[in-house]
Amino acid sequence: MTVTLQTVPVIAFRADASRQIGTGHVMRCLTLADTLSDQGVVCHFLCRPHDGHLIERIESHGHTVHQLPLDEALVQGKRFGTDGANVPAHACWLGVPWEVDAEQSSRVLACLRPDWLVVDHYALDARWEEIVAAPGCRVMVIDDLADRSHCAEMLLDQNLGRCAADYADLVQKSCHLQLGPTHALLRPEFSEWRNASLARRQNVRLQRLLITMGGVDTDNITSQVLYVLNRCRLPNDLEITVIMGSTAPWLDAVRYQAQKMRNPTKVVVDVDDMARRMTESDLAIGAAGSTSWERCCLGLPTVMLVLADNQTAIAQHLHAAQAAINIGSIESSNWENQLERVVAEVSANPLQLRVMTERAASLTEGQGVWSIVNYLLSGG
Incomplete structure (x- = not known):
């Protein structure tokens, strides 16, 4: 199966792996990136080098990885947002406050100027997405939880039993939903x-x-x-x-x-x-x-x-x-x-x-x- 490209887009991925997070988020993004790369797309990853990261694995597939700095003082202090009562349930997986991650990611993305940004991270929500998505950059979110809002044009949740009503109050009505295992990202x-x-x-x-x-x-x-x-x-x-x-x-x-x-x-x-x-x-x-x-x-x-x-x-x-x-x-x-x-x-x-x-x-x-x-x- 092939897709005809009119232009060669750049697509960026924001995902992490670690001993706490596991490897699944990066691996399914890597599946998507590999398939896109076969179509001539240039793929970049933004990752933080947590203990148990998969940065070398991503690079071995021919994709560029932009490492976001890991602040051990912030990790040990467990400061994961300016408003501790209003952060995603998995905020600690990020390793830094989401505002810091948004600022660091924005600097990288400003240079890359991607056509799409794919976000697969339980610690990020609509606030982060609104900040980092520059004009002309469209956002796709990969989620499994339906527990936080998103500012995305497209959302994938590959879980069995998932329905549009689960995201009715979490995304805009114009957001294109791909739901269920039929859309699962398999190699x-x-x-x-x-x-x-x-x-x-x-x-x-x-x-x-x-x-x-x-x-x-x-x-x-x-x-x-x-x-x-x-x-x-x-x-x-x-x-x-x-x-x-x-x-x-x-x-x-x-x-x-x-x-x-x-x-x-x-x-x-x-x-x-x-x-x-x-x-x-x-x-x-x-x-x-x-x-x-x-x-x-x-x-x-x-x-x-x-x-x-x-x-x-x-x-x-x-x-x-x-x-x-x-x-x-x-x-x-x-x-x-x-x-x-x-x-x-x-x-x-x-x-x-x-x-x-x-x-x-x-x-x-x-x-x-x-x-x-x-x-x-x-x-x-």
């Missing part, structure tokens, strides 16, 4: 592997289990999952693969736990073939974050854990659609027992795997990035 590899993945699930039993708790997993849930699996009655020929990011603070602990597993278990880091690995897996145990849509595209049955509040709605909607099994929050006292029970049930019931495959695959075909690219490059 092309997922749609490319989709047919092969669905084909191999016609007659499947549990032989390959994939564990993905996000790129960071600050609470070391992966080790706890492995501990639970080691006491489960699993098929003797089951193989387990754990995927983690290189910035994950508990990586060594996970590797140690993997060595103690009864079933063969390998830990792989910073993979560049996630779609293939998902395709070759029969079941996933994973967080209910943005990776959910990758699994849905490939029809990969999933047992989901809720690692953060913003994942609760995703898990509930996918469970209701029978596209995955939600065992709830890790804050629950019995999630480990729930996990043990569900894995045993799924292992003994291949039909349940097939039902999840059909329901999950119906939610997205992995072409969502093109609906966004076409809008950005067509002038809206």
